[in-house]
Amino acid sequence: MLTFATGTTEARNQSVPLEDYDAFGADRPLVEALRREGAAWAEPRAHALGALAGSAELLAAGRDANRHRPELQAFDRYGHRIDEVVYHPAYHRFMALAVEHELHSLPWRPAVSPTPAAEPGDRVHRGTCSDGAAHVARAAMFMTLSRTEPGHGCPISMTYSAIPALRAAPELAAEWEPRITATSYEPRLDPPGAKSSAIVGMAMTEKQGGSDVRANITVAEPADGAYRLTGHKWFCSAPMSDLFLVLAQTSDGLSCFAMPRITPDGARNAMRIQRLKDKLGNWSNASSEIELHGAFAQMVGEPGRGVPTIIEMVGHTRLDCVLGSTAGMRTATEQAIHHARHRAAFGKLLVEQPLMRNVLADLAIESEAATVTAMRLARAYDESGTDEAAVLFKRLATAVAKYWICKRGPGHAAEALECLGGNGYVEEWPLARVYREQPLLSVWEGSGNVIALDVLRALARTPAALGVFFDEVGLAAGADARLDAHVAALKAEFADPAELEARARRVVERMALALQGSLLVRHSPPEVADAFCATRLAGDGGLAYGTLPAGLDAGAIVERHAPDW
Structure with a gap:
């Protein structure tokens, strides 16, 4: 009879699962x-x-x-x-x-x-x-x-995000808003009148245009007081939603429409799902390609004003891209720190190793910078209903934060994954999913070039927004010489308009770092703000994470971000 030794299968020196904790309170x-x-x-x-x-x-x-x-x-x-x-x-x-x-x-x-x-x-x-x-x-x-x-x-x-856009059509908003804001979830596919709640999706981009939605060829024809849509959409998110905001061409130009999954007479709308996208990540959520064969829809906003109408939705979804990337950074940071606090190598815990502590602290700084920025941005959305300056700040800062925070997410996830070694690359562990998820948020609602150019577009249309932005950054003036120098150099970028479009990414990056630096200097512990200004603003750090200069309190930064403090 065969026998097997079991001693080699005993799990030793493994970190314990991070679970049964308050994920909000630990942050x-x-x-x-x-x-x-x-x-x-x-x-x-x-x-x-x-x-x-x-x-x-x-x-x-x-x-x-x-x-x-x-x-x-x-x-x-x-x-x-x-x-x-x-x-x-x-x-x-x-x-x-x-x-x-x-x-x-x-x-x-x-x-x-x-x-x-x-x-x-x-x-x-x-x-x-x-x-x-x-x-x-x-x-x-x-x-x-x-x-x-x-x-x-x-x-x-x-x-x-759909509510602000739908309010451009008061009658539609009156019909749909109570369902959209209801607190019950009803996934069954029923006529709107048979459900007390609704989920909203959108279908904007087409295969020939992508971000250039004005190249859309889906056509909307008037019919019985509504419209019939014929065409295709290359990306339709959450295709089992109850209502979709859709862009289509009319005789007046590109217009916005509300297209229900089930028509008012109880029939399934003429929306055909061609296939589901086989995505790199975001696996739990369905994204699809659809064809429209005379699908029933109602116009939202003015004819030919589809982009300005739907941009009300896009602004809020871009905010959520920032929130999603920030959430991924927090998960990556706390998983790396948790692992390092429970895994030993070369005679002591990983978190006690100076070089690993340097990496963890650098990841934590990036996570905190994203968090303070995301939450300040959210406040601008609250204030924009009554404060014109908040409207300008929200418009500009949303694009700036969307560009930079979402751009930093994938590299941050990769470094955190590496902290777990080979385990980080295995699907049973949580960081593989974070690594696959983060690139989505820099692509969805505008990839890097689109967003950087959107910053320039916002400044061209509302030049006063730049002053409002610098007013916010200036609340930390005099608190850190490195921040002051960075802000001065940033202002000089705008003083030279030559080839500003070619420099758009660099300018937007510097804007994001100025905003993050100001917020951290004002609101975070000195060790966090000092490390950020030293490495992100003064350049006293390398291109990789874990290159914090000597003299910074990396241990205090790591402890601040530990999920089990």
């Missing part, structure tokens, strides 16, 4: 930012969601939602065309939690409403957000749940 920079930016009233509910998001059970559900990808069922067993996408139950669970916690609707709902402490059905009262900052509160909670499973954030983001 010190995020907790501080929630309070500072005016949403302290939401802290109890953020902790409740954080405890759920960090639970072993929900972390496992996040893995399941990505392991079992959506499947297209174009036909039923009788041969009828149904064009349905089937998701794993874990995906629906995240959607239900996000909707129940108002991550799709909080800024658009009344100031007082019952909301959940944890699971749907287990309800508490959230109190009065008399100080506002609903976008700030929603941003913190959106990031918290997205860290556990990021794919569901796409339809949640589009649903949240």
Whole structure:
């Protein structure tokens, strides 16, 4: 009889799973930012969601939602065309939690409403957000749940972002807004009148145009007081949504339309799902190619003003790209630190090794810089309803932050993955998914060149925005000579307009670093601000993470970002 030695299979010197913890409460920079930016009233509910998001059970559900990808069922067993996408139950669970916690609707709902402490059905009262900052509160909670499973954030983001665009058509908004902001999740494919809630998707780009949506060839023809759309869409996100915002050409030019999945008479709209995209990441969420064969739709906004109308949606989804990248950075940072605090090599814990501590601190600095920027940006969305300066800052800073934070995400994930060695490259561990997810956020809603040029476009249309931006950065003037020098050099970039378009990426990068430096100098511990200014502004650091100069308190930075402090 064969026998096997078992001693070699005993797991030793392995880090323990990071689970059953408060994912919100463990993130010190995020907790501080929630309070500072005016949403302290939401802290109890953020902790409740954080405890759920960090639970072993929900972390496992996040893995399941990505392991079992959506499947297209174009036909039923009788041969009828149904064009349905089937998701794993874990995906629906995240959607239900996000909707129940108002991550799709909080800024658009009344100031007082019952909301959940944890699971749907287990309800508490959230109190009065008399100080506002609903976008700030929603941003913190959106990031918290997205860290556990990021794919569901796409339809949640589009649903949240659709409201400002739909309000360009008051009658449509009156019909759909109560459903869109409802706190129940109903994934079944029913006529709008048979459901009390709705999820919104969008279909803008076409294969021949991509980001150049004015090259779209989908046509909208008037019919019985509405329109019929004929054409294709190369990317249709969340194709099982109840309503889609779509761009199509009319005799007046490119226009925006609301296209329901089920028509008012209860029939399935003439929207055919050609296939689901086989994506690098974002596996739990379906993205598709569709064809429209006379699909029923209603115009949103003015004829020929499709881009200005839908840009109201795009601005908010770009904010969520920033939030998603920031959430991924936090996951990567805390996983790397957690591993290093439990894994030993060469006689001591990894976190005690000077070079590893340097890498971890550098990752933490990047994560905190993204966090303070994302939350300050969210406050601008709260203030823009009453403050013209906030409108200008929001418009410019959204593009600046979208460019830089989303651009930094993939490299940050790669370095954090390396901290786990070979384990980091294995799908059973969480950083492989983060690594695959981060590039999406720098592509979605405008890749690098599109966003950098959008910054220049914003400055051309509203030159006063640059002054508002420098006013924000200038709140830290005199606090750090390195920041002051960086800001002075940045202003000189704008003093020389020659070939500004060719320099757009460099200029936008410097704008982002100026904003991050100002926020960190004002709000973060001295060791974090000092390290950021030394390496990102003064250049006393290398191109790779882990090149912090001697004399910085790397240990204090790492401890601040440890998830189990």
